[in-house]
Amino acid sequence: MNRIDRLFSEKSGEILSIYLTAGYPELNDTPTLLKALAAYGADMIEIGIPFSDPLADGPVIQQSSQVALGKGINLQLLFTQLKDIREHVDIPLVMMGYLNPILQMGMETFLDKCKHTGIDGVILPDLPPEEYDDTYRHLFQARGIHHILLLTPHTGTERIKRIAALSSGFLYLVSDASTTGSKASVTDQQLAYFKRIQALDLGIPFLIGFGISNHETFQAACRYARGAIIGSAFIRALSVDDSLTLDEKVQQFIQMVKGNKR
Helix, strand or coil: CCHHHHHHHHCCCCEEEEEEECCCCCCCCHHHHHHHHHHHCCCEEEEECCCCCCCCCCHHHHHHHHHHHHHCCCHHHHHHHCCCHHHCCCCCEEEECCHHHHHHHCHHHHHHHHHHHCCCEEECCCCCHHHHHHHHHHHHHHHCCEECCEECCCCCHHHHHHHHHHCCCCEEEECCCCCCCCCCCCCHHHHHHHHHHHHHCCCCCEEEECCCCCHHHHHHHHCCCCEEEECHHHHHHHCCCCCCCHHHHHHHHHHHHCCCCC
C-alpha cells in the first residue's frame, strides 16, 4: 500500500504535513531534517525542489530556494542524498516542485527515481490537470506514485469535481489565492471556502495549505480537513536562533504546532 493511503486509513484527523526546501539551510541538511521531522511527530513531509522561478511560492520559500540553489542543490544531487532515506524514515514523502527541472531530467526518469527512492507522491503546481491526464497519468499509475492536485478558492464547482477525480492520495486545498506564506489566523472568507469544499463530499481526503503557521491555524484547518500543510513557518523556524541544533529547532516547531503534545 502507498504510504499516503496507509496514513489516511490509519489516522482520521490532525494530520500534519511539513514542507521543507531541499538543500536548506545547508546543502546536506535534507536527510537530517527528514529524520528529525519523522521522529518528532510529522505525519508526512513534502520535499520542495528548488527552482529559479517559483511562481506559487511566497518570499520565505523563494529565498530558501535561492540559498539552496546557490549552495549547489539540484534534482540529481537530491536523489543521491535520499538514496538510503527509507532505512530511517517510514512516513509518506512527497516531492513538490515545478515542471521545468523535472522535464529536463525526463518525466519517466524522474518517476523511476522517485519509485526507487521511496517517494509516495508528487505535487506539480504548474502541470495543468488536462496535460497530466493526457500525457503523464499512466506513468504515475504504473509506478504507484500519487499525483496530488491543488484546489484554489476561485475554482468552480464542476472543475473541483474534475480535479478531485484526477487527483490521487489526497487533494491539496490552497487556503488563499495568493502565494505561500504564514498567516496569524484564518479569515471568515477562508472558513466559508473550507465549508464549501467539505460539503461537496468529493470522495478523496484533503489537506489545507498556504498560510498555516501555528497551533491556532493548524487546529482551524483540521476542523474542515483531515489535516494541514505547513511550509513557510517551518522554513522561517530553521533560519532563526543559531544556538539551537536542527534537531532542537524541529522538536520545538512540532511541539508548537501541536500545542506541546507529542
